Amino acid sequence: DTAVSQTPKYLVTQMGNDKSIKCEQNLGHDTMYWYKQDSKKFLKIMFSYNNKELIINETVPNRFSPKSPDKAHLNLHINSLELGDSAVYFCASSRLLRGTNEKLFFGSGTQLSVL
Amino acid sequence: AQSVAQPEDQVNVAEGNPLTVKCTYSVSGNPYLFWYVQYPNRGLQFLLKYITGDNLVKGSYGFEAEFNKSQTSFHLKKPSALVSDSALYFCAVRETGNQGGKLIFGQGTELSVKP
Numbered sequence: 001d002t003a004v005s006q007t008p009k010y011l012v013t014q015m016g017n018d019k020s021i022k023c024e025q026n027l028g029h030d031t032m033y034w035y036k037q038d039s040k041k042f043l044k045i046m047f048s049y050n051n052k053e054l055i056i057n058e059t060v061p062n063r064f065s066p067k068s069p070d071k072a073h074l075n076l077h078i079n080s081l082e083l084g085d086s087a088v089y090f091c092a093s094s095r096l097l098r099g100t101n102e103k104l105f106f107g108s109g110t111q112l113s114v115l
Numbered sequence: 116a117q118s119v120a121q122p123e124d125q126v127n128v129a130e131g132n133p134l135t136v137k138c139t140y141s142v143s144g145n146p147y148l149f150w151y152v153q154y155p156n157r158g159l160q161f162l163l164k165y166i167t168g169d170n171l172v173k174g175s176y177g178f179e180a181e182f183n184k185s186q187t188s189f190h191l192k193k194p195s196a197l198v199s200d201s202a203l204y205f206c207a208v209r210e211t212g213n214q215g216g217k218l219i220f221g222q223g224t225e226l227s228v229k230p
Binding site for chain 1: 149151153157160161164203205218219220222223
């Protein structure tokens with residue numbers, strides 16, 4: 001069973017389109033995250049949700065809107081896609097929000113290519 | 116603010132030789148340090164963590180890491196490298212306080228193990 005699953009694995013789209021990436025975890029974790037990995041493999045957090053509540057919102061353009069219908073799901077909707085949005089987006093989860101020794105479980109990533 | 120640095124973009128090792136992947140950190144307060152590995156087209160996988168206690172931490176796949184407070188380092192090591200260890204390795208530090216839960220990643224080090 002896949003612990004953190006995200007779909008689609010690949011997403012190719014035109015500039016200006018709106019797209020969504022879905023993420024689900026079956027670990028019973030309270031906290032979920034979205035990370036962005038750029039072409040140089042640098043990983044940066046975008047958002048964090050704890051029990052459907054937004055906790056961390058880094059300086060991400062408001063074209064990016066996370067949605068958490070329940071604590072097992074955290075979807076990422078992106079409006080008006082731009083070339084610079086091309087990256088690999090990773091969903092992750094952890095058991096607790098402020099457990100400093102908690103490890104993160106990552107999905108396998110969604111490679112977004114904006115043409 | 117917490118940060119980690121990985122001074123080497125790439126490390127090349129011959130199979131059977133010991134390997135070291137370097138990481139230095141900058142934190143205020145106690146450091147909560149992690150190593151993750153990313154295989155091609157996969158999400159990150161947890162390797163090991165340092166929270167407190169012994170300076171030598173043992174993790175998955177025969178990896179270990181040495182915490183050195185005076186040098187603010189947390190280098191990843193393995194006594195005998197395998198070709199299958201070839202991957203991208205990330206050092207990370209956990210934010211504390213209100214941003215608890217956020218992992219700050221280093222820029223990654225590509226490990227290449229040749230037969």
